[in-house]
Amino acid sequence: xxxxxxxxxxxxxxxxxxxxxxxxxxxxxxxxxxxxxxxxxxxxxxxxxxxxxxxxxxxxxxxxxxxxxxxxxxxxxxxxxxxxxxxxxxxxxxxxxxxxxxxxxxxxxxxxxxxxxxxxxxxxxxxxxxxxxxxxxxxxxxxxxxxxxxxxxxxxxxxxxxxxxxxxxxxxxxxxxxxxxxxxxxxxxxxxxxxxxxxxxxxxxxxxxxxxxxxxxxxxxxxxxxxxxxxxxxxxxxxxxxxxxxxxxxxxxxxxxxxxxxxxxxxxxxxxxxxxxxxxxxxxxxxxxxxxxxxxxxxxxxxxxxxxxxxxxxxxxxxxxxxxxxxxxxxxxxxxxxxxxxxxxxxxxxxxxxx
Amino acid sequence: xxxxxxxxxxxxxxxxxxxxxxxxxxxxxxxxxxxxxxxxxxxxxxxxxxxxxxxxxxxxxxxxxxxxxxxxxxxxxxxxxxxxxxxxxxxxxxxxxxxxxxxxxxxxxxxxxxxxxxxxxxxxxxxxxxxxxxxxxxxxxxxxxxxxxxxxxxxxxxxxxxxxxxxxxxxxxxxxxxxxxxxxxxxxxxxxxxxxxxxxxxxxxxxxxxxxxxxxxxxxxxxxxxxxxxxxxxxxxxxxxxxxxxxxxxxxxxxxxxxxxxxxxxxxxxxxxxxxxxxxxxxxxxxxxxxxxxxxxxxxxxxxxxxxxxxxxxxxxxxxxxxxxxxxxxxxxxxxxxxxxxxxxxxxxxxxxxx
Numbered sequence: 029x030x031x032x033x034x035x036x037x038x039x040x041x042x043x044x045x046x047x048x049x050x051x052x053x054x055x056x057x058x059x060x061x062x063x064x065x066x067x068x069x070x071x072x073x074x075x076x077x078x079x080x081x082x083x084x085x086x087x088x089x090x091x092x093x094x095x096x097x098x099x100x101x102x103x104x105x106x107x108x109x110x111x112x113x114x115x116x117x118x119x120x121x122x123x124x125x126x127x128x129x130x131x132x133x134x135x136x137x138x139x140x141x142x143x144x145x146x147x148x149x150x151x152x153x154x155x156x157x158x159x160x161x162x163x164x165x166x167x168x169x170x171x172x173x174x175x176x177x178x179x180x181x182x183x184x185x186x187x188x189x190x191x192x193x194x195x196x197x198x199x200x201x202x203x204x205x206x207x208x209x210x211x212x213x214x215x216x217x218x219x220x221x222x223x224x225x226x227x228x229x230x231x232x233x234x235x236x237x238x239x240x241x242x243x244x245x246x247x248x249x250x251x252x253x254x255x256x257x258x259x260x261x262x263x264x265x266x267x268x269x270x271x272x273x274x275x276x277x278x279x280x281x282x283x284x285x286x287x288x289x290x291x292x293x294x295x296x297x298x299x300x301x302x303x304x305x306x307x308x309x310x311x312x313x314x315x316x317x318x319x320x321x322x323x324x325x326x327x328x329x330x331x332x333x334x335x336x337x338x339x340x341x342x343x344x345x346x347x348x349x350x351x352x353x354x355x356x357x358x359x360x361x362x363x364x365x366x367x368x369x370x371x372x373x374x375x376x377x378x379x380x381x382x383x
Numbered sequence: 384x385x386x387x388x389x390x391x392x393x394x395x396x397x398x399x400x401x402x403x404x405x406x407x408x409x410x411x412x413x414x415x416x417x418x419x420x421x422x423x424x425x426x427x428x429x430x431x432x433x434x435x436x437x438x439x440x441x442x443x444x445x446x447x448x449x450x451x452x453x454x455x456x457x458x459x460x461x462x463x464x465x466x467x468x469x470x471x472x473x474x475x476x477x478x479x480x481x482x483x484x485x486x487x488x489x490x491x492x493x494x495x496x497x498x499x500x501x502x503x504x505x506x507x508x509x510x511x512x513x514x515x516x517x518x519x520x521x522x523x524x525x526x527x528x529x530x531x532x533x534x535x536x537x538x539x540x541x542x543x544x545x546x547x548x549x550x551x552x553x554x555x556x557x558x559x560x561x562x563x564x565x566x567x568x569x570x571x572x573x574x575x576x577x578x579x580x581x582x583x584x585x586x587x588x589x590x591x592x593x594x595x596x597x598x599x600x601x602x603x604x605x606x607x608x609x610x611x612x613x614x615x616x617x618x619x620x621x622x623x624x625x626x627x628x629x630x631x632x633x634x635x636x637x638x639x640x641x642x643x644x645x646x647x648x649x650x651x652x653x654x655x656x657x658x659x660x661x662x663x664x665x666x667x668x669x670x671x672x673x674x675x676x677x678x679x680x681x682x683x684x685x686x687x688x689x690x691x692x693x694x695x696x697x698x699x700x701x702x703x704x705x706x707x708x709x710x711x712x713x714x715x716x717x718x719x720x721x722x723x724x725x726x727x728x729x730x731x732x733x734x735x736x737x738x
Contacts, residue, residue: 199618200605204597207562210590214569235565242559243597247681250555263554323678326602 029132032226034277035119040089043067043120046151054297057137059127064151065120066090066113069097070105072156079158081148082112083166083173085354086286087278090114095356095363102370108162113148115169117285124221124281133281134221141169141293145176149184160184163374164312167191167354168325169286172293175333179295182311186378189370191317192325192351195333196294196303204243204324205291211235212280221281229280236283237275241267246321246350257349257357307336314340315373317366321350343369384487387581389632390474395444398422398475401506409652412492414482419506420475421445421468424452425460427511434513436503437467438521438528440709441641442633445469450711450718457725463517468503470524472640479576479636488636489576496524496648500531504539515539518729519667522546522709523680524641527648530688534650537666541733544725546672547680547706550688551649551658559598559679560646566590567635576636584635591638592630596622601676601705612704612712662691669695670728672721676705698724 037043043065051062067090072079080103082093090112097103103110114120116139124136131137152158164177164185171193178188179195194201212218215232223229249257255266275283296303314337318330327344334342345365347353356362392398398420406417422445427434435458437448445467452458458465469475471494479491486492507513519532519540526548533543534550549556570587572578581588604612610621630638651658669692673685682699689697700720702708711717 198602198605199608200597200600200602203593203605203622207590207594207597210566210593214586214590216571231569235562235569238558238565239562239594242555242562245555247553247555247679247684250553250558251684251687253554267558324602329602329606332606 029128030125030224032119032125032279035126035279040091040120041067043090043114046155048147048150051143051147053137054140054142055138059116059122059131059137059139062116062122062147064113064116064122064147066111066151068112069110070108072109072158076156076158077160077162078108079152079156079161080108080110080163080165081152081161081177082110083144083148083164083170084112084115084118085166085168085170086290087118087275087283088170089118089120092355096366101363102367102374103165111152113151115144115173115286115289116147117282117289119279119282123279124285125279136281136285139285139289141172141176141289142180142297144173144289145180148173148177149181161186163187163189163370165189165191165370166193168193168351169290169293171325172197172290175295176293178310178312178314179298179306182309185312187314187373187376188310188312189315189317189373191345191366192319192322192354194293194325194329195307196296197291198329201324202291205287207239208236209284209287211239212284218280221284223280226277226279230276233276233278233280234272237272238267240275241271243323244350244352246323246348248321249348249350252348254348258355259357303333304336307333308338310337310340313373313376313378315343315369316340317343317345317369319345319347319351319353321348321353323350325351345369384483385480385579387474387480387634390481390634395446395475396422398445398469401510403502403505406498406502408492409495409497410493414471414477414486414492417471417477417502419468419471419477419502421466421506423467424465425463427464427513431511431513432515432517433463434507434511434516435463435465435518435520436507436516436532437465438499438503438519438525439467439470439473440521440523440525441645442473442630442638443525444473444475447710451721456718457722457729458520466507468506470499470528470641470644471502472637472644474634474637478634479640480634491636491640494640494644496527496531496644497535497652499528499644500535503528503532504536516541518542518544518725520544520546520725521548523548523706524645524648526680527552527645530650531648533665533667533669534653534661537664540667542669542728542731543665543667544670544672544728546700546721547674547677547709549648549680549684550662551651552646553684556679557646560642562594563591564639564642566594567639573635576639578635581631581634585631588631588633588635589627592627593622595630596626598678599705599707601678601703603676604703604705607703609703613710614712658688659691662688663693665692665695668728668731668733670698670724671695672698672700672724674700674702674706674708676703676708678705680706700724
């Protein structure tokens with residue numbers, strides 16, 4: 029266990045912790061006293077059928093989704109009980125840097141998307157007694173978890189909206205993620221994961237950020253010099269003032285845990301590798317929402333999966349920021365699109381309760 | 384000077400060397416006894432107006448273009464005198480690893496696209512007395528040099544066809560190239576450029592190759608598993624059997640010299656930064672030929688420049704291999720497109736000689 033003040037209540041709160049007890053993992057082993065960090069908005073109604081689950085993306089926390097939620101938004105806390113749940117390994121939930129010694133740092137086990145979704149299921153059923161989910165929605169790795177929710181708990185999930193992500197990670201995406209991993213693990217300061225401080229991997233985290241600069245945005249973002257979307261005025265400020273320090277604050281082992289998980293996201297693990305069968309299981313009404321300028325979850329990859337999901341619809345979101353459109357830097361231009369689609373989805377009636 | 388058997392006549396020949404004498408560089412300094420490696424096909428006619436110049440791409444050599452040339456191709460040695468000229472720093476022409484001690488390795492100077500084009504101009508005028516060029520054509524960094532030829536020698540260049548490249552390198556492309564550079568320079572074996580053998584940077588060159596795997600191809604190439612385009616049967620063979628050893632054979636300083644040059648390719652250096660003025664100077668009939676799946680020289684970037692070039696036309700080439708379509712793995716599907724466009728371009732009459 030080492031300290032990293034980035035993962036504080038000040039930066040990412042408010043969040044609460046829920047202990048799952050000893051949590052068994054798909055790839056073997058367990059996380060003793062596994063904790064999920066989560067944040068809620070609104071109230072669970074008496075019927076317990078107004079829950080919205082939002083899983084987090086790579087490097088992100090529950091804080092990132094706050095701009096998606098509001099009384100004037102589709103994700104309206106006056107109507108819904110919204111639970112943002114931090115994925116395992118993200119630095120807030122049980123993670124390499126915050127786990128007790130026998131599980132910490134390089135000893136932290138491999139975690140899969142399926143583990144996260146089972147953990148989240150345990151939280152919402154044990155703690156809240158939720159048996160029906162109005163909507164699961166999430167971006168990027170949050171989309172991977174959204175797909176996994178819909179496949180794994182088809183009777184429970186009534187609607188699902190994965191934004192900028194896929195049900196089965198592509199080989200191209202695996203390779204991209206590998207370059208992110210290598211940027212970190214090639215830093216001599218990484219020491220196979222047993223560093224004393226994330227600052228010892230500053231160079232590796234900088235290279236990691238620089239690869240994100242290439243793949244996370246779009247060629248058009250750079251051509252049109254849209255630095256303003258990230259609150260800065262110049263390219264140099266975007267790279268050295270925003271993107272590099274953004275990742276340099278994070279824990280390298282947290283990023284590596286999430287990257288390993290991201291690479292292997294695949295709902296067809298539930299059906300012996302048959303993706304069509306896995307997606308065919310889904311009973312939720314789904315809107316598949318890729319971002320048009322996304323360089324690694326391109327709409328055509330998402331559309332190929334969408335066609336395998338009964339009754340689903342493709343809703344392409346426009347953002348010159350590419351994958352990083354998820355950050356919502358375009359303000360209402362972006363969020364209004366998300367809201368339009370989610371409002372439409374939430375208005376679609378679902379079959380009577382299965383309970 | 385160190386030895387690297389990759390850059391041999393066996394692997395890349397036949398090629399000849401031409402000495403430019405002491406060659407002054409735009410960024411200051413000079414390369415004493417600067418040598419250009421080149422290869423020719425066909426014969427220069429009496430009028431000396433049938434020359435075609437082909438400059439090389441990043442990491443490439445004159446050998447790479449051999450498949451573009453043939454009696455049944457647009458680049459027909461029975462009609463044209465075709466000269467493929469290796470860019471400075473590519474390992475065959477004067478380069479860090481093959482230069483005498485005072486200029487070698489980390490002491491090799493920065494070279495610009497403009498230096499290459501002036502050097503090539505010196506070769507074809509001094510050695511061959513060529514005053515008119517029927518066509519300049521090249522891919523990627525070869526495209527950068529093609530644009531530079533057309534801007535710098537507007538009366539001499541009658542036709543020009545840059546494939547998969549831009550006249551002014553974009554900021555996104557600069558950042559992409561930076562990640563390639565960092566993959567090498569972050570390797571402790573690099574030793575600021577003063578290693579004894581390229582094998583000492585095997586890990587850095589592997590990471591360099593892995594970034595190419597993400598950006599050099601296309602998402603669709605991976606989805607459709609088109610490994611056959613590179614003569615292999617599996618993804619693993621493509622990455623570890625082809626791409627990694629491909630770059631690991633090369634000289635790291637050569638790659639870095641070319642990468643620095645690539646990042647700064649910009650014809651508007653001829654016009655105090657005014658790109659429209661630079662491209663407006665061009666008298667050559669130009670076909671701008673981006674590859675549709677190219678992730679870092681996308682057609683829309685090329686089209687924006689094409690619109691600034693009087694009388695030019697956009698001819699988009701289709702290749703699922705993205706930028707690496709240039710390697711011609713698709714065989715006649717690719718080369719027939721190139722030939723169609725180049726045949727059309729070469730058939731367009733040009734104004735009478737300016738001499």
